[in-house]
Every structure is written in structure tokens, then in C-alpha cells.
Amino acid sequence: MTVRHPGRPPLVPVIVGYGRAGRDLHHHSLRTLAEKGALPTGQVLVVDPARRDGLPHDARWVPDLATAVAALPEPDRGVFHLTMPVDQRLQTLRELLAAGARRFIVxxxxxxxxAQARQLLALADSAGAELIPMSVWPSSAVTKELVGLLRAGRVGRPRSLRIEQHKPRFRRGLDDAAHSSALQIEMPHQVLLALHLCGTPCRLSASDVWPLTLPDVRRPALGGARIDLVHGGPGGEGVTSTLVSDLTSPVRMRRLRLTGTEGEIVAHYPTGGDDPYGQLRVMGQESRRVIPDAPLTRLIEDAYRSYxxxxxxxxxxxxxxxxxxxxLLDAAGAAGPKAGAVMETTVPHRSRKTGSC
Ligand SMILES: NC(=O)c1ccc[n+]([C@@H]2O[C@H](COP(=O)([O-])OP(=O)(O)OC[C@H]3O[C@@H](n4cnc5c(N)ncnc54)[C@H](O)[C@@H]3O)[C@@H](O)[C@H]2O)c1
Incomplete structure (x- = not known):
């Protein structure tokens, strides 16, 4: 796929790691954007040592990063989607920067x-590269609607936020080599959304993780996790967030509940890409609204626009x-099961975001 823009050189998507995330999420979104005319159609370049065969017609395999960069009109015209396993990221970024790549979606x-993320970001920064980390729920149409309602004061002053992301994840949990804790699965999305909505500084007040237990086997820390946060510095607003992820739940659910001094909003995020709709309701004031919502596609579209x-x-x-x-996630992980108050985190002043809460 070649993304053109009048008067500017084209951008070319390069997917590095063509597994579930690269193929089913990123390429799917790029294809959706092409189909609706937001991006022109064309091929993506794919770098993945294990996926040479059986690629779809709109994916062109290249053997390595250097060949991918050489296939671009200019090295900085590639948008590199880094969708390979996390442990490969730093080395891949290093190689791509050395080859002249400058735009990344990670x-x-x-x-x-x-600490490793700081290293990765510093590396990109020092090369003058632009790096967009995946931020799924902040790009959600449900979140946008929610922020609008908060800004309009529809529930008064926000007091507490609860985000639940539950799903049955027994089979994947039992043979999951990539994750060692429920804090690494749904929780990163939940913490990011809580900070996006309610801002920093933010203090971890408690956390817990629990095992995935079946009659004949037990996987420590993969059954679920809970994190409690307090937003706002000393003398701040003190909005509290409770984030829960039960990976033994019989049902899939992504639910947010925001309680204010004058009411409550309950929102449901899409539970998968197969049904891109969320729902939102201001309790006691209106019936539920159904909201078309494809946040990952939206994020990728916005990323290309910004590039x-x-x-x-x-x-x-x-x-x-x-x-x-x-x-916050590192602190919760280090604290282990049933931890009390642990630490506070702050976004540097120049980029501090107070959120909508
Ligand atoms: N699976 C999901 O639903 C999902 C959703 C969101 C984010 N993610 C994230 O995406 C990343 C990948 O997850 P996944 O589920 O797609 O894994 P996956 O195992 O399905 O795919 C990873 C792919 O990367 C390839 N790969 C490995 N090393 C590589 C390298 N150095 N260069 C190029 N390709 C390489 C592998 O051959 C494989 O095809 C993880 O960080 C994961 O947390 C996954």
C-alpha cells in the first residue's frame, strides 16, 4: 500500500512481524482504511522470517529489514509497524534507525x-525519529463520547472510575510463553485509559494478581489482576480508579463505570474486531447509545495523517x-499479590495531561 498526499512523497507501510497483531490487526486496519478511501490501495511490505509463504495478495514479503528499507522510495518514507514480540523491539529499532527509517507505530x-521503554524512546529521539505507541482506548469513539459528556458536566465532578476487562483465557494462559502475569495482558490498556481520562500524577494505592487454577494445573499470576490508583498530586482532585481484569471470567466484557458527584456513565467497549460497536449510557438520564467503534483502525488512520x-x-x-x-505496572508487578500503597508517577510538566476527570 502506498499512501499518497498531494505535493508530498508517498508513505509505505512496512509490517515487521506478521503474526496475529501484524496480520490480523494492523494489516486488517490498513485494508479497511484503503477500502473506505482513507488510504489508497496497494501492498504492504512484510518482514517476518517465519511468514514467507501463504501471504495475502496485498502483502509483499522481504527477507530482512535492510531489503525493506531499500524497497522504499526513500528510507524515511516507510511507516514501520513493529508488531513482532516485545523482546525483539530494541534491536529492530536500532537496525532500522541505522538504515534511515524514521517513522514507527509500535x-x-x-x-x-x-526502564527498557525509556531506552527505546531515547534511541528514537536521538535519531530524530517519530514513534507512535499503540494507544487503543484513547482512540475509541466511546472514549471520545465519554470525554465530551465529562467536559459538558453531565455527571458533575468525577469521583471514581472503574474499568473491567474480563475474558476466559484458560487455553492461552496454560501455554503462554509470552506473558507471565495478568498485568501484561489487558491491564496495560486499562492503566493507559485511566491516565488518559483522569490524568497524572497518579499514585498506585493497591494491587493484586492471582493464579489461573484448573483441577490439574496452576499458572501463577495469570488468572487476573487488580490495580487501584489515586489521580492528582498532593491537594489534587483525588479521583480514584479501580482496574480489574479477570482472565477466568465466563464472559467477555470491557466495561467502564465513571461516577461523578451528580450521576454515573456506564460504557461498554467493543469486545473484539468482529463487532465494532460500543455502547454508552448516562444512567437515569437516557437510554443506551450504540456507537460504531473501531479504535485500532482509527489510531492507524490518525497516525498516518499525523505523519x-x-x-x-x-x-x-x-x-x-x-x-x-x-x-505503575512495574510497581504493581514488583509488589506482587495483595500489595498496599507503593508509588507515585508523574508525566513531565511539558507534556502533563490533566485528563478529563
Ligand atoms: N495477539 C494479539 O491479540 C495482540 C494484540 C495486541 C498487541 N499484541 C502485541 O503484538 C506483539 C506480537 O504479538 P502477536 O500475538 O502478533 O505474536 P505472534 O507470535 O502471533 O506474531 C509475532 C510474529 O513476529 C515474527 N517475528 C519474530 N521475531 C521477529 C523479528 N525479529 N522480525 C520480524 N518478525 C519477527 C514471528 O515470526 C511471528 O510471525 C506482542 O507485543 C503483543 O503483546 C498482540
Missing amino acids: EKPLARSA LGDGPRPPGTDPALHLAAMD
Whole structure:
């Protein structure tokens, strides 16, 4: 696929890692955008040592990063989607920067730890590269609607936020080599959304993780997780967030409940790409609204627009916000099961976002 813009050189998507995220999420979104005319049709370049055969007609395999860069009109015209496993990211970024690549969309998590993520971001920064971390829920139409309602004061002053992301994940949990804790699965999305909505500084007040238990086997920390946050610095607003992810739930659910001094909003996010609709309701004031919502596609569209100079960075993609979320997740991970108050995280002043809460 070649993304053209009048008077500017084209942008070419390069997907590095053509597994579930690269093929089923990123390429799917790029194709959807091409179909609706937001991006012209064409091929993506694919770098993945294990996926040479059986690619769709609109994916062209190249053997390595250097060949991908050489196939571009100019090295900085590629938008590199880094969708390979997290441990490969730093080395891949290093190689691509050395070859002249400058634009990246990076899957979550950015790195294994906040310290490694800082290293990755510093590397991109020092080369003058632009890097957009995946920020799915901040790009959601449900979130946009919710922010509008909060700004209009529809529930008064926000007091508490609860975000639940539940799903049955027994089979994947039992043979999951990529994740060691429920804090790494749905929770990164939940923490980022809480910070996007209710802002930083933010303090971790409690956390917990629990095992995935079946009659004959037990996987520590993969059954679920909970994180409690307090937003606002000393003397701040003190909005509290409770984030829960039950990976033994019999039902899939992505539900947000925001309670204010004068009411409550309940929102449901889409539970998968197969039905791109969310729902939202201001309790006691109106019946539920159904909202078309394809946040990942929206994020990718906004990322390309921003790379073309046609719009701002997509919401929630400020690297400092991601680092703040990762600091909180690291602290919860280090604290282990049933932890009490642990730490506070702050986004540097220049990029501080107070959120909508
Ligand atoms: N699976 C999901 O639903 C999902 C959703 C969102 C984000 N993610 C994130 O995306 C990343 C990948 O997850 P996945 O589920 O797609 O994994 P996956 O195992 O399905 O795919 C990873 C692909 O990367 C390839 N690969 C490995 N090393 C590579 C390298 N150095 N260069 C190029 N390709 C390489 C592998 O051959 C494989 O095809 C993870 O960080 C994950 O957290 C996954």
C-alpha cells in the first residue's frame, strides 16, 4: 500500500512481524482504511522470517529489514509497524534507525519494563525519529463520547472510575510463553485509559494478581489482576480508579463505570474486531447509545495523517503517558499479590495531561 498526499512523497507501510497483531490487526486496519478511501490501495511490505509463504495478495514479503528499507522510495518514507514480540523491539529499532527509517507505530507493550521503554524512546529521539505507541482506548469513539459528556458536566465532578476487562483465557494462559502475569495482558490498556481520562500524577494505592487454577494445573499470576490508583498530586482532585481484569471470567466484557458527584456513565467497549460497536449510557438520564467503534483502525488512520502533517498525534500516544503507565505496572508487578500503597508517577510538566476527570 502506498499512501499518497498531494505535493508530498508517498508513505509505505512496512509490517515487521506478521503474526496475529501484524496480520490480523494492523494489516486488517490498513485494508479497511484503503477500502473506505482513507488510504489508497496497494501492498504492504512484510518482514517476518517465519511468514514467507501463504501471504495475502496485498502483502509483499522481504527477507530482512535492510531489503525493506531499500524497497522504499526513500528510507524515511516507510511507516514501520513493529508488531513482532516485545523482546525483539530494541534491536529492530536500532537496525532500522541505522538504515534511515524514521517513522514507527509500535505495538504494546513498548518494552518489557519502563526502564527498557525509556531506552527505546531515547534511541528514537536521538535519531530524530517519530514513534507512535499503540494507544487503543484513547482512540475509541466511546472514549471520545465519554470525554465530551465529562467536559459538558453531565455527571458533575468525577469521583471514581472503574474499568473491567474480563475474558476466559484458560487455553492461552496454560501455554503462554509470552506473558507471565495478568498485568501484561489487558491491564496495560486499562492503566493507559485511566491516565488518559483522569490524568497524572497518579499514585498506585493497591494491587493484586492471582493464579489461573484448573483441577490439574496452576499458572501463577495469570488468572487476573487488580490495580487501584489515586489521580492528582498532593491537594489534587483525588479521583480514584479501580482496574480489574479477570482472565477466568465466563464472559467477555470491557466495561467502564465513571461516577461523578451528580450521576454515573456506564460504557461498554467493543469486545473484539468482529463487532465494532460500543455502547454508552448516562444512567437515569437516557437510554443506551450504540456507537460504531473501531479504535485500532482509527489510531492507524490518525497516525498516518499525523505523519503526513495532516493532523495531530493520535490521542493518548504521548510517550510520557505510556512511561507513566509502565511505571505503575512495574510497581504493581514488583509488589506482587495483595500489595498496599507503593508509588507515585508523574508525566513531565511539558507534556502533563490533566485528563478529563
Ligand atoms: N495477539 C494479539 O491479540 C495482540 C494484540 C495486541 C498487541 N499484541 C502485541 O503484538 C506483539 C506480537 O504479538 P502477536 O500475538 O502478533 O505474536 P505472534 O507470535 O502471533 O506474531 C509475532 C510474529 O513476529 C515474527 N517475528 C519474530 N521475531 C521477529 C523479528 N525479529 N522480525 C520480524 N518478525 C519477527 C514471528 O515470526 C511471528 O510471525 C506482542 O507485543 C503483543 O503483546 C498482540
